[in-house]
Amino acid sequence: MAEQQTVPAAEATPTPDQMIVPTSDFRRRVEAESKVKVGACYGCKKCSNGCPVTFAMDYHPYQVVRYVQLGLPERLENSKTIWVCASCQTCLTRCPNEVDLPRLMDYLKETVVKQGRDPAEKRTRLFHQLFLREVKARGRVFEGSLMARYMLKSGGMFGSEAFKNAKLGLAMLRRGRMKLLPAGTKDRRWIKDLKKGPGGDR
Numbered sequence: 001m002a003e004q005q006t007v008p009a010a011e012a013t014p015t016p017d018q019m020i021v022p023t024s025d026f027r028r029r030v031e032a033e034s035k036v037k038v039g040a041c042y043g044c045k046k047c048s049n050g051c052p053v054t055f056a057m058d059y060h061p062y063q064v065v066r067y068v069q070l071g072l073p074e075r076l077e078n079s080k081t082i083w084v085c086a087s088c089q090t091c092l093t094r095c096p097n098e099v100d101l102p103r104l105m106d107y108l109k110e111t112v113v114k115q116g117r118d119p120a121e122k123r124t125r126l127f128h129q130l131f132l133r134e135v136k137a138r139g140r141v142f143e144g145s146l147m148a149r150y151m152l153k154s155g156g157m158f159g160s161e162a163f164k165n166a167k168l169g170l171a172m173l174r175r176g177r178m179k180l181l182p183a184g185t186k187d188r189r190w191i192k193d194l195k196k197g198p199g200g201d202r
């Protein structure tokens with residue numbers, strides 16, 4: 001059966017004064033720095049049709065690649081999509097040209113952070129920062145502390161969200177998906193390397 005093509009809300013037919021003149025500078029820079037073969041994409045949309053989180057995106061994954069090809073960084077810097085991507089690798093598995101979209105999304109997120117811009121999804125960046133802090137402190141994530149800090153800083157300690165989060169935490173404890181006490185890692189040398197790497201101080 002033929003795949004159903006998704007139609008993104010953000011795509012509309014441009015009027016003549018909205019016509020885009022493509023430039024290749026941005027694509028060349030992104031390809032050189034991220035090592036993602038953006039130019040290999042021919043727009044088949046298999047990535048978007050397999051992505052499980054397009055419902056929460058403002059641009060679909062194939063559009064992210066397209067905007068890099070066209071040289072439109074401003075659309076991506078302000079996009080929710082790069083933060084919503086769950087790095088599940090489904091798009092990469094489906095892509096006939098091996099365009100590494102998860103890596104491209106990471107690269108674009110890093111660019112926003114390096115430029116000191118406000119991300120379109122502040123809570124996702126907060127979660128990433130707290131996750132990294134946990135790894136750097138103990139070498140592994142303690143979900144209890146991660147969720148408590150996240151809820152405190154994101155305002156999730158109040159109202160119905162707090163109740164929902166507490167219920168989720170209890171369910172995780174019951175199923176053994178979360179420990180009561182944190183555990184560290186014996187070999188801490190790689191943690192030092194992690195702190196030296198890209199984004200290590202954040």
Ligand code: SF4
Pocket residue numbers: 040041042043044045046047048061062065091094095096097098099101
């Ligand atoms: S699946 Fe690959 S080639 Fe097809 S649109 Fe997506 S990135 Fe481009």
Ligand code: SF4
Pocket residue numbers: 047050051052053061084085086087088089090091092101102105
């Ligand atoms: S890696 Fe990101 S863009 Fe690709 S399918 Fe998963 S969530 Fe969608």
